[in-house]
Amino acid sequence: MFLALPKRCVPVVGLVLSLNAAAPAGTVRVVEQTAGHVLQVDGQRFEIKGAGGDGDKTLLAASGANAFRTWGVDEKTPALLDEAQSHGLKVALGIWIGHARHGFDYGDPEQIQQQFDDAKAAVLAYKDHPAVLMWGVGNEMEEYAATTDPRVWNAVNDIAAMIKQVDPDHPTMTVIAEIGGDKLVSIKKYCPAVDVVGINTYGGVTSIPTRYAEAGMDRPYIVTEFGPPGTWEIPRNGWDVPEELSSTAKADVYAQAYRALHADPSCLGSFAFTWGFKQEATATWFGMVLPDGSKLGAVDAMTEAWSGEPAADLTPQIASLSITGEPVVAPGAAVTATLDARDPEGAALSTEWVLFQEMEVFESMGDYRPTPPTFPDAIEDLGDGRARVTMPQRAGNYRLFAYTRDGSGGAAVANLPLRVKDDGVAVPQGVPTALPLVVYGDGGATPYVPSGYMGQAASVIMDERSTRRPHAGKTCLKVTYRETGNWAGVVWQSPANDWGEVDGGFNLTGAATLSFWVRGAAGGERVKFGYGLLGRDKAFFDTDKDEVEVTLTRAWKQITLPLAGKQLSRIKTGFYWTLAGQGEPLTFYLDDIVYDREAAVEEPE
Numbered sequence: 001m002f003l004a005l006p007k008r009c010v011p012v013v014g015l016v017l018s019l020n021a022a023a024p025a026g027t028v029r030v031v032e033q034t035a036g037h038v039l040q041v042d043g044q045r046f047e048i049k050g051a052g053g054d055g056d057k058t059l060l061a062a063s064g065a066n067a068f069r070t071w072g073v074d075e076k077t078p079a080l081l082d083e084a085q086s087h088g089l090k091v092a093l094g095i096w097i098g099h100a101r102h103g104f105d106y107g108d109p110e111q112i113q114q115q116f117d118d119a120k121a122a123v124l125a126y127k128d129h130p131a132v133l134m135w136g137v138g139n140e141m142e143e144y145a146a147t148t149d150p151r152v153w154n155a156v157n158d159i160a161a162m163i164k165q166v167d168p169d170h171p172t173m174t175v176i177a178e179i180g181g182d183k184l185v186s187i188k189k190y191c192p193a194v195d196v197v198g199i200n201t202y203g204g205v206t207s208i209p210t211r212y213a214e215a216g217m218d219r220p221y222i223v224t225e226f227g228p229p230g231t232w233e234i235p236r237n238g239w240d241v242p243e244e245l246s247s248t249a250k251a252d253v254y255a256q257a258y259r260a261l262h263a264d265p266s267c268l269g270s271f272a273f274t275w276g277f278k279q280e281a282t283a284t285w286f287g288m289v290l291p292d293g294s295k296l297g298a299v300d301a302m303t304e305a306w307s308g309e310p311a312a313d314l315t316p317q318i319a320s321l322s323i324t325g326e327p328v329v330a331p332g333a334a335v336t337a338t339l340d341a342r343d344p345e346g347a348a349l350s351t352e353w354v355l356f357q358e359m360e361v362f363e364s365m366g367d368y369r370p371t372p373p374t375f376p377d378a379i380e381d382l383g384d385g386r387a388r389v390t391m392p393q394r395a396g397n398y399r400l401f402a403y404t405r406d407g408s409g410g411a412a413v414a415n416l417p418l419r420v421k422d423d424g425v426a427v428p429q430g431v432p433t434a435l436p437l438v439v440y441g442d443g444g445a446t447p448y449v450p451s452g453y454m455g456q457a458a459s460v461i462m463d464e465r466s467t468r469r470p471h472a473g474k475t476c477l478k479v480t481y482r483e484t485g486n487w488a489g490v491v492w493q494s495p496a497n498d499w500g501e502v503d504g505g506f507n508l509t510g511a512a513t514l515s516f517w518v519r520g521a522a523g524g525e526r527v528k529f530g531y532g533l534l535g536r537d538k539a540f541f542d543t544d545k546d547e548v549e550v551t552l553t554r555a556w557k558q559i560t561l562p563l564a565g566k567q568l569s570r571i572k573t574g575f576y577w578t579l580a581g582q583g584e585p586l587t588f589y590l591d592d593i594v595y596d597r598e599a600a601v602e603e604p605e
Contacts, residue, residue: 027169028133030195030220036265037220039171041090041133047262048133048222048269049306050092055276055289061087063299064307069224069271071139072096073122081131090133092173092224092271093126095119097138097156103458106151119159120166127167134171135163136198136224146181153190160193171195175224178204184215196268198224203233205257209264220266225273226257227288227298231281231362239328239419241397242362244282246318246414251297258305272302279371281362282399284413290403294411314344315410321402328419331393335418339385339402347406353379353387357431358397358417360495360502370447373431373506394429395422396503428543430494430505430570437508439492439575439593440464440516442473447506448574452491452499452533455578459483462490471517471556471591480587481579489578491533498572500538505572508563511595514575515560520552521587526579527552529559533573543567552588563595 029040039046050067051060060068068084069092070077077093084091098104098115105111119137126132137159142148160172174191175198176183187197196219201208205226212221228250234242245253254272261267277287284290288298295315303311319340329335343349357372375398380388389400401415439448453460459482466478481488495504514531532545544566550559575593579586 026130028171030171030268037268039268046090046133046269048090048092048271050090050269050271051275051288051302052225052271052273053275053278053288055274056293057083057087057089059289059295059299060275061089063303063311064305064309065302066090066306067092067133067269067271068275069136070094071136073126077122077126081126081129084131085129089131091131092134092136092222093122093132094136094139094175095122095159097141097152097159099141099143100149100152101143105458106149106155112155115155116159116162120162123163123167127170132170134173134196135160135167137163137172137174137194139175139198139224140177140200142176142183142186144177148182148186150186150190153186157191157193160191160195164193173198173222173224175200179208179211179215184212184217188218195219197221200225200273202227203229206260209260209267212264212266217266220268222268223257223261223270226254226261226270227273227286228253231285237417239397239417241358241417242281243417244285244415246321247284247296247298247315247412248318248414251301254298254301255305258302262305272298281359282415283356283371283401284415290411290413294405294409296411296413313406313408313410316341316343316347316349316404316406316412318402318404318412318414321414321416323400323416323418327417328421329391331395331420332391333420334388334390336382337387337389337400337402337416339404339414341385341402341404341412343406343410345406347408349385349404349406351381351385351387352403352405353381353389354401354403355379355389355418356399356401358399360498360504370449373433373447375432389418391418391420392432393420394431395420428505428541428570430507430572433506433508435508435511436594436596437506437511437574439595440477440590441592441594442470442475448492448494449496450490450492451496452493452573452576453488454491455488456481456483456486457488459486460488460490466589468589470589471519473591476589476591478587478589479577480585481581482585483581484583484585485581487578487580489528489576491576492574494572494574498540500534500540500572503540505540505542505570506574508568508571508595510597511563511568512597513560513563514546514593514595515558516575516593517556517558517591518550518552519556519589520554521589523552523554525552525586525588526550526582527588528578529576530561531571531573531575533576540570540572542572543570556591 048067052069067090071094156174173196174194231242261270274286277291297315300311324336355375355378378390398418403413405411461480463478465475470476528549530547532542534542546561
């Protein structure tokens with residue numbers, strides 16, 4: 001669909017070709033020139049020098065960036081746009097598009113219409129904010145198969161065409177995971193209203209200019225995520241886990257990627273990933289800063305790329321992290337680790353050592369993963385960049401991290417995979433964990449993941465941050481079952497999505513109670529709650545179990561399951577609910593699900 005455009009401009013495949021007319025104030029245009037495409041803001045060329053993530057925007061602007069991207073809009077968007085404007089930053093504002101693997105059905109007209117309506121509301125709400133640069137319609141919604149669903153592209157194009165009607169002053173973009181399979185062909189065929197192709201790419205980032213040109217696309221691109229090679233692109237070691245680059249080695253990857261993209265006339269710029277920190281594969285795989293705000297070498301690399309000048313105070317640099325002896329040891333054995341690091345300005349460095357349990361799943365496609373347990377008692381800091389690590393008694397995979405800091409906001413990090421051999425101990429053992437252990441609450445990441453959907457799973461909606469009258473804090477868990485019959489349930493698992501095929505779970509020995517608060521939306525709802533669903537027919541089973549059926553009221557009620565005398569050495573399914581259809585759709589709420597040493601035991605009704 002072509003729309004009314006400024007004088008002396010003509011539309012071509014969703015782009016605007018400039019004929020030397022001055023752009024109206026507040027407009028962003030994709031302009032085709034002899035040498036390629038450029039992005040113009042208020043008539044001036046704008047090469048995107050940006051990042052994606054929730055990190056410090058003051059640091060982002062001070063590092064020479066001019067933009068950042070988001071993946072969706074929410075209640076924080078107005079303040080985020082205002083913050084961007086205060087720092088002179090533009091925002092590629094994301095509009096989230098549903099993923100089939102998350103339960104979105106592109107064959108359901110109601111879901112499609114609701115998604116369209118939500119997108120339109122977002123555009124109308126924010127289109128006039130001066131910080132808006134463009135609209136990012138979706139992120140990897142096409143998913144990862146070689147052949148994609150045309151219905152997804154039709155939904156993207158419908159939203160992009162709507163944006164052109166209600167906001168002709170900002171270009172449209174859709175973001176895909178790499179460019180393999182039929183992705184570019186599909187965008188070219190089904191999405192004429194999309195102006196720019198956004199590409200998330202990691203190990204293949206430096207070859208994007210060549211591969212994109214060979215694809216014969218009719219519009220420019222932006223690399224919307226780039227960083228170190230992903231876990232799926234790194235060789236595995238002898239026990240099938242990927243070995244992570246040090247933050248110093250990653251900095252070189254960021255610099256090389258930026259140079260390759262900056263030289264391509266079809267590239268309108270790029271967003272480094274991630275400006276912040278994220279638990280994905282490991283605690284540091286994709287983060288450019290640490291949770292305490294310390295910047296890593298990737299920030300230095302992008303500062304020089306964006307500004308043309310090195311950072312005033314460079315981060316520490318790691319030459320190596322090594323251990324004496326073999327990385328595979330017996331339970332309780334000790335290894336000695338040595339970090340070789342220096343500070344470019346000669347500052348004294350302090351080193352923090354952390355032993356993590358290894359993640360069970362490395363390729364999570366960007367989905368949330370809880371932070372795995374750590375073992376602070378295992379570390380003896382020997383000073384001078386050395387530590388003795390007494391490995392846990394539990395067989396399994398671990399990862400030793402060395403964080404070194406210069407005392408002025410700069411840091412570097414490296415890690416090594418380690419493994420404890422199976423010593424043949426017959427009693428199942430989960431990971432030791434401190435009590436209380438929160439299964440659900442307002443405190444953020446939790447060790448168990450609500451990933452085990454059962455029965456009529458497509459009819460279950462779980463809102464983990466509902467603000468509808470929580471028992472305590474700001475949020476509670478809202479559960480809706482949309483069917484009138486059949487049954488459904490959800491299990492909190494460790495590891496996520498496991499039904500007893502792989503090791504995991506937690507040693508909750510010492511816990512006296514499992515308590516939680518629950519209420520019904522209408523009252524009278526009947527729901528079963530419990531833990532320990534995996535029987536001994538599974539390779540990795542729960543060592544005990546319990547269940548209670550509760551008739552809910554509209555008032556919050558605490559339910560407590562006593563654990564005295566229970567064998568809690570390995571609980572893999574830490575909590576679950578199940579229900580049968582009760583003649584009409586129903587909703588109930590949960591809050592503060594906790595294992596603890598002591599709690600007032602209130603017998604369930």
